[in-house]
Ligand code: AMP
Ligand code: ZN
């Protein structure tokens with residue numbers, strides 16, 4: 096069993112990179128990628144723990160890209176975490192979050208919800224702060240009953256406390272990943288919110304920009320959607336990838352390795368990603 100999409104306290108997961116590795120080992124995963132949002136800060140601890148515990152750690156990152164319709168996230172695998180241009184780009188994305196979070200809090204305050212940035216920082220710890228932390232704070236204050244409800248009522252695009260965030264274009268995001276020696280995979284294609292008819296055209300454009308893989312295995316995909324994504328990836332020469340998007344307590348219902356208890360990400364996914372990576376990086 097493997098899982099190629101997970102988050103730690105370096106971004107908006109609830110387990111430290113070391114705890115995530117312990118959990119992965121205890122349930123018998125043989126390979127896990129840590130793919131925190133806009134940061135590689137968790138990778139040294141995670142990779143060291145994976146090595147000590149004896150499973151394969153995969154260096155990853157997840158970048159949010161501009162997309163007018165829905166949400167576009169690009170996963171980078173096998174990146175060099177200490178790459179200088181990657182570090183510069185990630186610093187810009189961190190700055191964008193630092194600028195955005197207080198504005199979300201201000202919106203909530205305008206709505207009569209007395210949350211402070213200090214409270215969110217306290218809850219989030221030293222890693223990157225994201226909307227899931229704000230959602231958790233709203234649950235703790237009993238403003239929302241669940242993180243999901245906090246998103247749907249207040250925090251998601253189109254709701255009263257939503258604030259836009261600076262994002263790189265898909266082109267730039269893929270270039271950042273490739274320049275850092277990585278391979279790019281489009282995460283959870285369902286969140287693009289485009290029809291199955293339009294998806295192949297978008298994937299072809301992304302492929303021309305250097306996209307290599309498509310995350311077909313994902314807990315929110317139905318079996319029919321998963322097989323559509325697998326067929327489409329194969330037809331377009333993209334490698335299939337997969338993961339659960341595990342965030343620990345910051346995304347309840349999703350368990351490491353198994354998602355909503357029935358995700359099965361074949362081991363072949365990782366070997367095919369690696370093969371493609373070797374091909375692309377000579
Ligand atoms: P941000 O990076 O601050 O824009 O927050 C985006 C994160 O929020 C993503 O990692 C998602 O996993 C998470 N997220 C988005 N919608 C929901 C939801 N309905 N329930 C839980 N988490 C969500
Ligand atoms: Zn997240």
Ligand code: FE
Pocket residue numbers: 157168282283
């Ligand atoms: Fe994502």
Ligand code: FE
Pocket residue numbers: 100102157340
């Ligand atoms: Fe994610």
